[in-house]
Amino acid sequence: MFVGRTRRIVSMWFPRLASDRALRARPTDAPFALTLNQANTERLYCLNAQAERQGLNRGMTFADARAFCPQLQSAPATPLQDARFLSALNRWATRYCPWVGTEGSDGLVLDVTGSTHLWGGEEPLLHDIRARLARAGLSVRLGLAGTRGAAWALAHFDEGIAPPGVEQGGIGHLPIAALRLPDNMVTGLQRLGLRRVQDLTETARAPLNRRFGPELLQRLDQALGDQPESITPAQDPPHYGTRLTLPEPIGRTEDVMAGTSRLLDQLCAKLKRNEAGARILCLTLRRVDQGSQQVELRLASAMRDAQRILPLFERGVDDVDAGFGIDQLRLEAVQVEPLPVQQMATAHSGRRDQLDDLLTRIGTRIGLENMQRFLPADSHIPERGFVIAPAAYSNPEGPWISLRPRPLSLFPPEPIAATGPRPPQRFRWRRMSLTIARATGPERIAPEWWLPDEAWRSGVRDYWRIETRQGRRLWLFHTPQNPGWFVQGEFA
Incomplete structure (x- = not known):
């Protein structure tokens, strides 16, 4: 805080933060939108200016948006990366003042009290911020006032600068929503004929407090400077x-x-x-x-x-x-x-x-990423029932669950000479003549059609568990669409 100086606050609002961040990597002049799955429905999360000019808006279903704008380009939204990007902007904004905080998920607030003269005044300060962000491909709306609430209102509804000490005159003409009120409260005030901030200041406070609660008057007092509102800067991460x-x-x-x-x-x-x-x-x-x-x-x-x-x-x-x-x-x-x-x-x-210590000792010699473990995967396809992950960067999951026995050893399918839908009584495999003593099956496994896999394009497979008189316990399958027999695994 600066004693004896009039407080000056800058509010920076990025109306298209998510889409601007995505377009910095892959610019396009076509309508573009980020989509987010909400309640099992893909909806528009953030749009660029071209998409907004086509009549699209946030919250619209992606199917309706494509119907209105067939040339719409899209990508999945990543709110976590947007939050990290806003954190980076927070650090960048400290070039203008040391006291910078976040304002929701798409804005920043700066306490520039005593630092505007370093940029030649308030107007040159806002011009420098806007120019630098424009070169970075970011759209921004700025507001400067003596309170945090008034600066927010100007940034979201009427870009400009409110003179020191006259916040009411700077935001009095703005709608009620400029006071950062919930939507249901804004609707209730509009039904009473209170549509502007000035209308609210000219109304008796007691009835408003009884009907809408203390939040309404608190937001009004914060915007007008009658009640203080602090700015909490982001804390530096601890240094270890x-x-x-x-x-x-x-x-x-x-x-x-x-x-x-x-x-x-x-x-x-x-x-x-x-x-x-x-x-x-x-x-x-x-x-x-x-x-x-x-x-x-x-x-x-x-x-x-x-x-x-x-x-x-x-x-x-x-x-x-x-x-x-x-x-x-x-x-x-x-x-x-x-x-x-x-x-x-x-x-x-x-x-x-003890296991972690052993992995660490071995990892210092051969590298932690070179030690791997098998983890179960959610797939009924035999060769996709597991994944290989670095042992040091994954936790053992399980237990392994299978409704049917699976062979300990799996290998690429090896064809054998046989005909018919049932296993042959005798066959040759790997230069061995084998005779079947017992056959259990079939177990039909269908391909995962949503994944491209050349090995499974022949269709379903009927798997059989085979016990031979020679002691081999094999896993065979038959392909009905393109008749043929194959050996894919061997039981212990």
């Missing part, structure tokens, strides 16, 4: 880094590990306070000759237990060339993940921790 400067250089591995232990205790305590865990740690060792070496530790899971993490540094520290000595150690958590407090079973957690 510690440093230890030594009075005398060290070089022995035991001394470096002792210093690392002290740093780990401090770092893990901060991680615990913020319910976070480190995934990648970087230990920087500065030598007396101003050179430095780094030891990077990539953990198989998010951790904040110093006693578990410390032994994992031993291999990297052993390979460090201390030179004439190390006089400073710095430990930083490069990648951090949320790790909330959980109630853990002692037996299960011990086995899981």
